[in-house]
Amino acid sequence: MVGVSNGLTQARRGPRPGGVDTRAALLDAAREVFAERGYQGATMRAIAARADVDAAMVNHWFGSKEGLFAEAVMDIPFDLDGLVRRLLDGDVGRLGERIVRTFLTNCDTAGGGVFAALLRSGADPGPGGHHLHDFVITSILAPVLRAVGVDQPDFRAMLVTTQVVGIGVVRYVARFDQFAAADVDRIVTAVAPAIQRYITGDIA
Incomplete structure (x- = not known):
């Protein structure tokens, strides 16, 4: 008292x-x-x-x-519908760049805490993993890739997720010094081409 x-x-x-x-x-x-x-x-x-x-x-x-x-x-601090629209607003050949930049910008703005919790929990064989799948793939990437008309959109979304989640783990959970401190432009330049290949490249 x-x-x-x-x-x-x-x-x-x-x-x-x-x-x-x-x-x-x-x-x-x-x-x-x-x-x-x-x-x-x-x-x-x-x-x-x-x-x-x-x-x-x-x-x-x-x-x-x-x-x-x-x-x-899961109270994500931005509008998911608005996020999908922004990702679709531009050349499909630069979609990988927009995905990486948007992910990093939103995570950095939120301080990484919510996303660190989501990413760390995504490895768990429980509700956390389901939430991660629903958030990254079902709510964002799969709808975007279907909208741009690529083949195998769900599989491509899964491939993109491996990269995006990896970025999140290294930057916000493991916090490797150089990667955690790197500016967004540097990471986008380095990673976006690989993600773009998963979106529009030959994955056969």
């Missing part, structure tokens, strides 16, 4: 009481823990401890770990 002594506010002790700020604290803590441990490794108790709340508050606000994951990590 907060008290006042000699004009100074004493620090609160014990878990944060259930209230409006509890939900926000849990979301922030969940993004951190999912990014560090992935979906399988993150526990509701660890997330509650990081948020300094009682573990029962996770169930109270989100119902389950999957519900918390969906809201904390």
